[in-house]
Amino acid sequence: METLEILGSITRLSPIVVRVLGQNPGKFTLQGTNTYIVGRQRPYVLVDTGEGKEEYVPILESALKVPLSSEDSDIPDVSDIIISHWHRDHVGGLPSVLALLRRLWDERKTGLPFTPPRLHKFPLPANKLPEQSNLPSIINSLPSKSFTPASDSVFYDLQDGQEFTTSSTLLRVLHTPGHTRDSICLYIPEDRALYTADTVLGQGTAVFEDLRLYISSLRKMLDYQKYYSYDVLYPGHGPVVKEGAKLIDTYIQHRLEREAQILEVLQKAPPSPDVNESSGSARWSTWTIVSKIYQGYPESLWTPASHSINLHMKKLEADGIVKKLGGEGVNTKWALNLKL
Structure with a gap:
């Protein structure tokens, strides 16, 4: 897959990972939500979809719409879309992305039926989706027949430790609750990289719903590095982090220092x-x-x-x-x- 950088919105990070900015810069999203196209060849895996900005669709299209060889002209661009967690700036673009994938397929005029992508997300316990979540309305707005549903749900449930094999690479799922209860990371062995979504950012510190779970997840990520070596982090916001384990440890120490300050005050x-x-x-x-x-x-x-x-x-x-x-x-x- 060959891509050109478009005003910094499309960046090849490795032979198998391309970062596409969600076009939603802001105080909390930094330069915008990072979405990732993973794979060496079609069909790719798309990780997150941005929040649904109209400007994102043509940028993503440019990243996907590369010269086709005779071997992949009849293969869909994306076979699977992985959602890291329920926050709108990661899942809100799902309807427009699905519409784009269908349009790109129809424009090829292969005469073959379209195989819609599968959607994946870590499940939340029943009735645990926060009231402020837009996920139900986003699901209701998905274009008809634009995705391949699971047997009893829109999403295929991700599991901790699950190996997710694409046509050209391998991903491993790591459940890291704390930022949200359904937050995940993805280990990309070929890049020695860990996609961290909003659990660890490229700049600044992350927010969280549950600090106890959050610190436990940060420690889990550090322990994971002992068995599945990674060097860099691909965050949900901000630049690539070169010394991944060092930053994760810094996050932990920052929280423990704040805790120590609180206990000192209470005395x-x-x-x-x-x-x-x-x-x-x-x-x-x-x-x-x-x-x-x-x-x-x-x-x-x-x-x-x-x-x-x-x-x-x-x-x-x-x-x-x-x-x-x-x-x-x-x-x-x-x-x-x-x-x-």
Whole structure:
């Protein structure tokens, strides 16, 4: 597969991986969602589909629409689409991508029936799809007969450790919950690379739904490197990371350092008299913890920081290190578990 870079939107990373930007740059998406075409020849695997920007379709088309040889003129461009997790900026482009793949096939006029791609995603437990997810509406808008469904679902369920063999390369699935419960990574042995979606980014730090799961997944990714060697990371946002294991370890250490800061704060008296009469222990709220840790930062950053601190507190509560004394959100009251 030969491609040209189009204003930086299409980049060949290796003989088997081409990165195509989702055309949705922003504060949280960095230069945009990275989608990946994987494979040495047709049919390829497409990893993620962007959020559905109209500008993405012609860019993806340019990456796929390369000169055909007599050997692959009657082979579909993409046999499988893997969705890394349910967030819209990774799955929202699915309807337009499926329409594109059908159009590209019809334009060849092979006279052969179209074989729609299979769609793959790690399953979520029943009723665990967050209310803010657009996935149901995205599924409802998929073009008719544009994909090959599983026996009882739109998606084929991915499994942890599953080997996903394409016509020209091998992928291994690694379930890495934390950013979302259905987040996965993909190991690409031929590139000695790990596609990390939003679990580890090319720049900055990632957000997460469940910190306990998230740290466990980061450690799982490091352990995985001992058995299935990888050097680089292909993230869902940002540039390729050359020292993959080092960055993952940095992510872990950053979270542990923040946890240590929180515990140090909880061992001190709160900034105003506020004592739980039943236990006599000092009561800190999420907001007062934030104000202490982030006192050197502009207050405009405190509100987004409070979400992260609350997730840290929930992890510490699950670990039995702190206990919740009441309240909600930034007003949630916490104290060290004195029974330890």
